[in-house]
Amino acid sequence: MSGHASVRPALRFGAAPLWAVSSLAVGVLVLLSVGTGAVPIGVSTVVALLLEPLGRVAEASEVEATVLWALRLPRVLLAAVVGGGLSLAGALTQGLFRNPLADPGLLGVSAGASLAAALALVLGAGALGAWASAAAVSAAAFLGGLAATLLVVAIATVDGRPAVATMLLGGIAVNAMAGAGLGLLLTVADDAQLRSITFWMLGSVAGATWPAVGVAVGAVLLPAVLALRWAGALDAMLLGATDAAMVGVDTVQVQRGVVAVVAIVVGVCTSLCGVVGFLGLVVPHLARLLVGPSHRRLLPMSLILGAGLLTAADLVARVVVAPAELPVGLITTLLGGPFFVGLLLQRRGRA
Amino acid sequence: MIGLLLGVALAGTVTDHRGTSVTASSPQRVVALGGTLTEIVYALGAQAQLAGVDASSVYPQAATEQPQVGYYRQVGAEGLLSLRPDLIIASEDAGPPEALALVEAAGVPLAVLSSEPSVDAAKGRIAAVATLLDREAKGEALVSAMSAALEGLAPAQPRPRVVFLFGRGGGSLLVAGSDTAAAAMIELAGGVSAVSEYSGYRPLTPEALVAADPDVVVSTTRVVEGLGGVEALTAIPALAACRAVLQGRIVVLDDLMMLGFGPRTGEGARRLHEALTP
Numbered sequence: 001m002s003g004h005a006s007v008r009p010a011l012r013f014g015a016a017p018l019w020a021v022s023s024l025a026v027g028v029l030v031l032l033s034v035g036t037g038a039v040p041i042g043v044s045t046v047v048a049l050l051l052e053p054l055g056r057v058a059e060a061s062e063v064e065a066t067v068l069w070a071l072r073l074p075r076v077l078l079a080a081v082v083g084g085g086l087s088l089a090g091a092l093t094q095g096l097f098r099n100p101l102a103d104p105g106l107l108g109v110s111a112g113a114s115l116a117a118a119l120a121l122v123l124g125a126g127a128l129g130a131w132a133s134a135a136a137v138s139a140a141a142f143l144g145g146l147a148a149t150l151l152v153v154a155i156a157t158v159d160g161r162p163a164v165a166t167m168l169l170g171g172i173a174v175n176a177m178a179g180a181g182l183g184l185l186l187t188v189a190d191d192a193q194l195r196s197i198t199f200w201m202l203g204s205v206a207g208a209t210w211p212a213v214g215v216a217v218g219a220v221l222l223p224a225v226l227a228l229r230w231a232g233a234l235d236a237m238l239l240g241a242t243d244a245a246m247v248g249v250d251t252v253q254v255q256r257g258v259v260a261v262v263a264i265v266v267g268v269c270t271s272l273c274g275v276v277g278f279l280g281l282v283v284p285h286l287a288r289l290l291v292g293p294s295h296r297r298l299l300p301m302s303l304i305l306g307a308g309l310l311t312a313a314d315l316v317a318r319v320v321v322a323p324a325e326l327p328v329g330l331i332t333t334l335l336g337g338p339f340f341v342g343l344l345l346q347r348r349g350r351a
Numbered sequence: 352m353i354g355l356l357l358g359v360a361l362a363g364t365v366t367d368h369r370g371t372s373v374t375a376s377s378p379q380r381v382v383a384l385g386g387t388l389t390e391i392v393y394a395l396g397a398q399a400q401l402a403g404v405d406a407s408s409v410y411p412q413a414a415t416e417q418p419q420v421g422y423y424r425q426v427g428a429e430g431l432l433s434l435r436p437d438l439i440i441a442s443e444d445a446g447p448p449e450a451l452a453l454v455e456a457a458g459v460p461l462a463v464l465s466s467e468p469s470v471d472a473a474k475g476r477i478a479a480v481a482t483l484l485d486r487e488a489k490g491e492a493l494v495s496a497m498s499a500a501l502e503g504l505a506p507a508q509p510r511p512r513v514v515f516l517f518g519r520g521g522g523s524l525l526v527a528g529s530d531t532a533a534a535a536m537i538e539l540a541g542g543v544s545a546v547s548e549y550s551g552y553r554p555l556t557p558e559a560l561v562a563a564d565p566d567v568v569v570s571t572t573r574v575v576e577g578l579g580g581v582e583a584l585t586a587i588p589a590l591a592a593c594r595a596v597l598q599g600r601i602v603v604l605d606d607l608m609m610l611g612f613g614p615r616t617g618e619g620a621r622r623l624h625e626a627l628t629p
Contacts, residue, residue: 038558063561066592071557074588121577136579187422190407192518192574199520199554206557207522209588274521323559324528324549327521 018290022301026080026308033076033315038322039067075208075318076311078216079328082205082269083279083310084303085220089265090280091287091302092227095234095295096258097164100288103281104266106171107259108148111178113270116144118185118197137200138271145267148174153259162255203276203329205314212272219268224303227261230254231295238293276329278336279306285343365462365479368443373462375483378438382431384423385442386606387613388464389414391477392440394493394614395486403434405445409573410607428453440480442466466612468532470501470539473612493614500617504624506541511627513542514565514595516584518574520554524587527552532610533569539616540623542567557589567627568595571606602626 035046041064048058049068058065089104097106105111120140155170156162182197189197233254236244241251269276283306284298290305291297313331320326364374380402383389389408392401398413405423408414420430423442428450431439439454439461455461464479465472474494481490515533517525527533530550537544545565546555568590570578578584581601590596608619 038556039562063564063592067558067561070588070592071561075557187425188406190422190573192577195520195525195552196518196577199525202521204521204523204554206554207519207587318556318558321549323546323556323563324553325523325556327554 019301019304022290022304022308026304026311029308029311029315030076030080033079033311034068034072036315036319037067037072038318039063041068071208074210074213075205075314077213078208078272079205079310079314080307081213081216081220082273082276083283083313084307085216085224085265085269086276086279087283087287087302087306087309088224088227088299089262089269090282090306091284091295091299092230092234092258092262093280094284095237095298096255096262097168098238100285101281102168104262105175105280106168107262107266108152108171108174108178109145109263109266110270110275111175111182112148112151113141113145113267114201114275115178115181115185116147117141117200117271117274118182118189119144121196121200122185122189122193141271142267145270146263148178149259149263149267161252162259164255199327200274201329202327203274203332204317204325204327205273205310206318206325207272215268216272220265223261223264227258228299230257231299234258234295274327274329276310277333278329278340279310279332282332282336282340283309285340363482363485365482367461367479368463368465371461371463373460373483375438375460375462377485378460378483380435380437381484382420382434382436382439383408383441384420384426384439384445385464385466386410386423387466387476387611388440388442388480389417390607390611390613390615391480391493392484394477395481395484395489397484397486400484402436403431410605410611426450428457432457432459438462438483440464440483468535468610468612470497470612470616473497473614473616476612477614497614497617500621501539504539504541504620506624507628510541510543511566512545512563513537513567513569513627514545514560514563516568516570516574516578517552518577523554523557524560524589525552526555526560532612535612536609536616536620536623537569539620540627542623542627560589561592564593565595567600567602568593569602569604569609569623569626571604571609573606575603600626 035043045060045064046068048056049060049065052058093104093106094100094102117137117140120137152167152170152174153162156167233249236247236249237251244251284302287298287301287305291301314328317326317328317331363376364372367373379400381400382403383392383401384405386407386409389404390410392398393411393414401417403418403420404414405420405426407423418434420426423445431454436459439459441451441461441463443463443466445451451461462483464476474497477490477493481487515527515537517527526546528549528551529547531552534544545563575581575584585591585596602623604619604622607613608615
C-alpha cells in the first residue's frame with residue numbers, strides 16, 4: 001500500500017519537455033518499425049509508399065507495396081495500440097488494488113481468454129468447421145476473458161459493493177481453475193493444436209489486419225482514453241475508501257468502471273494478439289519513475305510508454321531471427337523480467 | 352541411422368532402432384504407438400491383431416475406434432499394461448522413456464522403430480512391422496508398391512518452389528523449414544522448399560512469406576481444418592498476396608500421407624508431384 005509513496009520520480013525534467021520527448025520517441029519508434037523488416041525497403045520507397053494515398057505516385061514493386069500496406073503498417077499500429085492499452089490497464093489495476101504488484105491478469109481476463117481460445121482451437125476444428133478461423137478464436141478469447149472477470153467480480157461483490165481484497169483472492173481462484181481447464185485441453189490436443197495453443201499463449205501481433213487495427217482503436221484506445229477521467233478519483237482512493245468518499249468520490253462506481261475498462265481493454269488485446277505478458281506490470285512502474293505516482297500523469301504516461309515498448313518489442317520479435325520470428329510476449333517478458341527484478345532489488349536496498 | 356540397418360534375422364525377430372533384438376511369435380495383442388505404425392498394421396491387413404493404439408493414429412478412420420492409450424509421447428505404463436499386450440511397436444518419439452522401460456521390464460516385448468522421414472526408413476518400418484506380425488509377404492508387396500509409385504517422378508524444371516503450412520503460430524503461420532518430414536516429401540515430389548533458412552516448423556514472419564513467393568502452397572487436411580478451411584486460409588493477408596494463392600495452387604493432402612512416411616509415401620509423393628507439375 002505504501003508502494004506508491006515510496007517511488008519518487010527519478011528524473012526531473014520540466015513537465016512539458018518530458019511529455020514531448022516520450023511522445024516523440026514513440027513516434028520515432030513507430031516510423032523506425034515501419035521502415036524495418038524481413039523485406040528490405042529503402043527509406044525513400046517507404047516514404048513514397050506512405051504518401052501514395054495522398055496522390056503521389058510511388059516507384060515501388062508490388063511486393064514492397066503489399067508488405068508495407070497489408071502487413072507492416074497494420075502490424076506496427078496494432079502493436080502500439082495494444083501496448084498502450086495493456087499498460088494503461090496495468091496502471092488502472094494497480095490503482096484499483098492499491099498495490100503496485102497487481103497485474104490485469106489478477107482479474108482473470110488472460111486466463112479466461114486463454115482457456116476459451118484453447119477450447120476454440122481444440123474443439124473448434126471438429127465442431128465448428130469453417131467457423132474455427134482466427135476470428136472465432138478471437139471471439140472466444142474475448143468472451144472467455146469477460147466471463148472470467150464477471151465471475152471474479154461476482155465472487156467479490158458483497159451487498160452490491162465489490163470488496164477489493166476478496167477480488168484478489170477470487171482472481172487467484174479463477175486463474176487456477178482456468179489453468180486447470182487449459183491443462184485438461186492440452187492433454188487431448190494433437191500436435192498441431194498444441195503448437196497453436198502454445199504460440200497463442202506467447203502472444204504475437206503478426207496476425208494484424210486493418211480490421212483488427214480498427215477494432216483495437218475502437219475497443220482499446222477509446223475505453224482507455226475514457227478511463228483517464230478516473231485519475232483524480234484513483235488518487236483519492238489511494239488514501240483509502242473512507243477518505244475518498246469524504247472528498248466526494250463514488251468509490252463503488254469508480255471500482256466498477258475500472259474493472260469494466262480493464263476487462264474490455266485486456267480482453268480485446270488478448271483476443272487480437274494472444275497473451276502478451278508483463279507489460280501491464282512493468283510499464284506502470286517505468287511511468288512512475290518518470291512522472292511520479294499521481295494517476296493524472298501516470299495513466300497517460302503508461303499509455304505512451306506501453307505503445308513505444310510493444311512497438312519496439314515487436315520490431316525485435318520479427319527481425320532478430322528473420323525469416324522466422326519470435327513470439328512478442330516472450331520478448332516483453334524477457335526484457336521486463338530483469339527490469340522488474342532490478343526494481344525490487346533497488347527498493348529492497350532503500351528499505 | 353540404425354533404423355536403416357534394420358537387420359531381419361530369423362522369422363519374427365528384428366533388430367530395432369535401439370539395436371535391441373526383439374522377437375515376437377504370432378502376437379495377437381499388439382499396441383501401436385505412433386500413427387504411422389498403426390497405418391502400417393492396417394496396410395498389412397493385421398488390424399485383428401491390434402489391442403490398442405495411441406491418439407495420433409488417425410488413419411484409417413477405423414483406427415480411431417481402437418482402444419486408446421493416449422498421446423504417444425505421453426503414455427502411461429499402467430494404461431499400456433491394462434491392455435495385456437504381447438507386443439508394443441513404438442515410434443522412437445514415443446515416451447516417456449520411463450513408462451516404456453517399465454512396460455518392457457514387465458516382460459512385454461518392445462520394438463522401437465525409427466521415425467526418420469525418408470523412403471528407406473519407411474520401407475524399413477514396413478518390413479520390421481511385417482516381420483514382427485508374421486506378414487512378410489504382404490510387407491514385401493507394400494515395399495515394392497512404394498518403389499513402383501516413386502518411379503519416374505521427374506521433377507519439373509525449374510523445380511517448383513513450395514511452402515508447407517503447419518498451422519498458426521500465434522498470428523503468423525507455422526512454416527516448415529529444412530530437416531522436416533514436409534521438406535523431405537517436397538523433395539521427393541520434385542519440388543524445392545522455398546523456406547530453408549531454419550530447420551523445423553517455426554512461425555514465419557509474414558513479410559518473408561510474401562518475399563519467398565512460392566509457386567505452390569501445401570498443407571494437410573487437419574491443418575487446413577484448424578485454420579477454418581481453404582477459404583479462411585486464403586484470406587490471411589500474407590497468403591492473399593502470394594502468387595500461388597492468386598493462381599489457386601494450394602494442395603491439401605491427408606496428414607499421415609504427407610508427413611507420416613508410412614505405406615502411402617509413394618502415393619503421396621506421386622499426388623504431390625502431379626500437383627507441382629503444371
